[in-house]
Amino acid sequence: MMRNSTTVDEVRAAVRWALSHDLTALLAYRQVTHVDKAGRRQADAALVAHWQQATGAGFRPVQIQERQNAAPLPRRH
Numbered sequence: 001m002m003r004n005s006t007t008v009d010e011v012r013a014a015v016r017w018a019l020s021h022d023l024t025a026l027l028a029y030r031q032v033t034h035v036d037k038a039g040r041r042q043a044d045a046a047l048v049a050h051w052q053q054a055t056g057a058g059f060r061p062v063q064i065q066e067r068q069n070a071a072p073l074p075r076r077h
Contacts, residue, residue, distance in 0.1 A: 005041070006048045014051035025050055 018026035025047065032043040 006044045010048045011044045014047045017051045017055065018047065022050070022054065 015026065015029070018029065029043050029047045032039050036043075
């Protein structure tokens with residue numbers, strides 16, 4: 001069962017994970033979030049749940065040092 005709300009950090013972590021591990025899930029997520037603004041929260045929750053199930057771990061906040069060493073995500077304008 002999915003939670004009703006997810007944090008921004010959880011969604012970001014799930015997107016980063018999907019970028020390198022599950023492009024199909026990421027593309028499905030992006031399709032919903034760009035086309036159906038009303039479905040965004042559900043799409044966020046579904047992607048976070050998929051990430052947590054695939055990794056077998058709950059959310060762990062990213063430490064400041066890890067953020068400083070991480071490469072920035074590519075931006076599309």
